[in-house]
Amino acid sequence: xxxxxKDATSLGVTKPTMSPDLIVQVAPGTPAKEMSYxxxxxEALRExxxxxxxxxxxxxxxxxxxxxxxxxxxxxxxxxPERVRNTPISENTIAGAAAGAAxxxxxxxxxxxxxxxxxxxxxxxxxxxxxxxxxxxxxxxVPMVVRMPQGGGAGKSTAAQHSQSLEVWYAHIPGxxxxxxxxxxxxxxxxxxxxxxxxxxxxxxxxxxxxxxxxVPDGDYVLPLSQCDIKREGTDVTVVASGYMVWHAMLAARxxxxxxxxxxxxxxxxxxxxxxxxxxxxxxxxxRAVVVAEAVRSYGPTGEWAMVIMEQAFDYLKxxxxxxxxxxxxxxxxxxxxxxxxxxxDDVVNAIRKVMEY
Amino acid sequence: xxxxxxxxxxxxxRMVRIRExxxxxxxxxxxxMVKGAVHPYIGQEASGVGVCxxxxxxxxxxxxxxxxxxxxxxxxxxxxxxxxILGKETGYCKGRGGSMHxxxxxxxxxxALAVVGSGIPIAxxxxxxxxxxxxxxxxxxxxxxxxxxxxxxHEGLNMAxxxxxxxxxxxxxxxxxxxxxxxYSCKVxxxxxxxxxxxxxxxxxxxxxxxxxxxxAVAAVERARRGEGPTLLVTESYRxxxxxxxxxxxxxxxxxxQEWRKKDPIPRFRNYLVGNGIATEAEVAAIDAEVKQEMVxxxxxxxxxxxxxPATCMDYIYA
Numbered sequence: 001x002x003x004x005x006k007d008a009t010s011l012g013v014t015k016p017t018m019s020p021d022l023i024v025q026v027a028p029g030t031p032a033k034e035m036s037y038x039x040x041x042x043e044a045l046r047e048x049x050x051x052x053x054x055x056x057x058x059x060x061x062x063x064x065x066x067x068x069x070x071x072x073x074x075x076x077x078x079x080x081p082e083r084v085r086n087t088p089i090s091e092n093t094i095a096g097a098a099a100g101a102a103x104x105x106x107x108x109x110x111x112x113x114x115x116x117x118x119x120x121x122x123x124x125x126x127x128x129x130x131x132x133x134x135x136x137x138x139x140x141x142v143p144m145v146v147r148m149p150q151g152g153g154a155g156k157s158t159a160a161q162h163s164q165s166l167e168v169w170y171a172h173i174p175g176x177x178x179x180x181x182x183x184x185x186x187x188x189x190x191x192x193x194x195x196x197x198x199x200x201x202x203x204x205x206x207x208x209x210x211x212x213x214x215x216v217p218d219g220d221y222v223l224p225l226s227q228c229d230i231k232r233e234g235t236d237v238t239v240v241a242s243g244y245m246v247w248h249a250m251l252a253a254r255x256x257x258x259x260x261x262x263x264x265x266x267x268x269x270x271x272x273x274x275x276x277x278x279x280x281x282x283x284x285x286x287x288r289a290v291v292v293a294e295a296v297r298s299y300g301p302t303g304e305w306a307m308v309i310m311e312q313a314f315d316y317l318k319x320x321x322x323x324x325x326x327x328x329x330x331x332x333x334x335x336x337x338x339x340x341x342x343x344x345x346d347d348v349v350n351a352i353r354k355v356m357e358y
Numbered sequence: 359x360x361x362x363x364x365x366x367x368x369x370x371x372r373m374v375r376i377r378e379x380x381x382x383x384x385x386x387x388x389x390x391m392v393k394g395a396v397h398p399y400i401g402q403e404a405s406g407v408g409v410c411x412x413x414x415x416x417x418x419x420x421x422x423x424x425x426x427x428x429x430x431x432x433x434x435x436x437x438x439x440x441x442x443i444l445g446k447e448t449g450y451c452k453g454r455g456g457s458m459h460x461x462x463x464x465x466x467x468x469x470a471l472a473v474v475g476s477g478i479p480i481a482x483x484x485x486x487x488x489x490x491x492x493x494x495x496x497x498x499x500x501x502x503x504x505x506x507x508x509x510x511x512h513e514g515l516n517m518a519x520x521x522x523x524x525x526x527x528x529x530x531x532x533x534x535x536x537x538x539x540x541x542y543s544c545k546v547x548x549x550x551x552x553x554x555x556x557x558x559x560x561x562x563x564x565x566x567x568x569x570x571x572x573x574x575a576v577a578a579v580e581r582a583r584r585g586e587g588p589t590l591l592v593t594e595s596y597r598x599x600x601x602x603x604x605x606x607x608x609x610x611x612x613x614x615x616q617e618w619r620k621k622d623p624i625p626r627f628r629n630y631l632v633g634n635g636i637a638t639e640a641e642v643a644a645i646d647a648e649v650k651q652e653m654v655x656x657x658x659x660x661x662x663x664x665x666x667x668p669a670t671c672m673d674y675i676y677a
Contacts, residue, residue: 056490082490083490087517088513088516088517088520090513090516090517092479092509092510092513093478093479093482093510093513093514093517095479096476096478096479096480096482096483096510096514097479097480097482097483097486097517098483099479099480099483100420100468100479100480100481100482100483100484100485100486100487100497101483101484101486101487102483103468103469103480103483103484104418104468104484104487104488105487106487106490108483120509123473123476123510124476124479124480127471127473127476128469128471128473128476128479128480132469133674133675133676133677134454134674134675135451135454135455135459135469136450136451136454136455136459136461136463136469136674137449137450137451137452137453137454137455137674138452138673138674138677139450139451139461139463140463140469141677142677143677174675175675175676177676198677199676199677273676
């Protein structure tokens, strides 16, 4: 759990910076461009819209304005108001209209301005889109994506109604797929996969990551949904994390290298359906595990991942699993108290030390 | 409006088919053979049939928890419907949906959505797709009167009217949302005036008169096909049965129900057909008999069909 007072010196190691070279996903020599997570999402949308005329976007202020975070900027000029469709402020009908269009053969990508607003859309996402195929005995499919920015941290959050991490709301619903990419490379490849998938996909974008940059290969590629990605191989301890927390995990891993601790980082880039095997295999290999999520601790993703490790690796564990998660609080506004609720690199380092020293 | 004899007899057949289907379903329910709930459409047959007879097969309806009638009106097979009510593999939804989710996609459906008002956004999205692709198809979400107080309603009518989408919003005023009378939950008496808030036509029609509903629906559908946008069509009728089969109905007097039953749309249309020499007594009696026999066979088919294999319980969750 996070504590209020934290600084790098208290850890007794020099803290490296959170730079793009922490995560390298493109082999040297591969034609690639450096771009931000936000640009990578935009490029995925652009390429899919060029590739498939049934793909279109709908959401609040996504037209000329480019959306609250500028993700769709320039797409309106390229594709026009029909395919980059501004909507009234009507979250439930944005999601429901996406489902309806999907039922008749389109591949809509809806944007909900903040995941916090998706409470207004949850009937259409969780009761309708998620269940239509099942409750009609397979008579239909619902190939839609709902993009929603979530999360906060690093002094960037905007209080209680614009900063939550709500992946478990959707991960708890059979019929939905839930994606939370951590890098530009993953964001592009997973969004393309989500658009091409025949199921409703909740695509969560971490707001703080929008500006993160990384290499993205030229041309078309898709990444598999429902697979964890090992961001770093290690032998002593497994850190399971997702979204922005993957960066904290990677940074923690680099910091602990100098102490001779070899950390494996498993990125749960698709939250649901959960790739239990990769988590279990990694925990069996290392025999130690730390689970890290920004979402609040109680009933959060960390509990789920820890249980998977219990089920798949109990006999291999050398120490109890430690979890690092957001505190059970609404997100506060002031920096001083906001810092108190988010997990960060130091928390991950401390957790790893705890399992190593057990 | 000029409606052929053949068309009128088909309307009559579908109305009787709905009535007999519901009576059979209620009977099965009372015999303890139906799990969950059955929400009968008895009394409202002219609404669903009048609307659906104005549609083409490729126009799509979105149903509700009370949609046996909408399915039959759109042309669904009563055997597969009855099987669905009994949770059988031969049902339209392979026993995954039951009474509240019967949907026959082959006849033009967007599903039966049992959260009140939730079919509206879905129909709006389908209509948006039709418009984007230049198709002259129409989407028709059915909603009971209580649905007009939901956020779905406001958002959906607003969005469809902003974009001139080909939607006919059918608000079936059966006067009750479970136990709550619409006069309690809505200040306006004529629900069609709500259309004014969205700048679209609002039409109020006698929902016991299948020809009146049909005529109003044809006008609304033609307007939608011409690209002129949505219409709100309010069909005024009454729910003769309880909210669900076997419901105690403590919130209304038997006398009130008996009074409304005098307006029964089926004898009314039957008398119209025979009284005006459109059909003979023998012709309509033959339809009555055929439909009764059809229901005997539907019940038999449903009862004899197997339940889904337990090993398939995880099927159809993901495509």
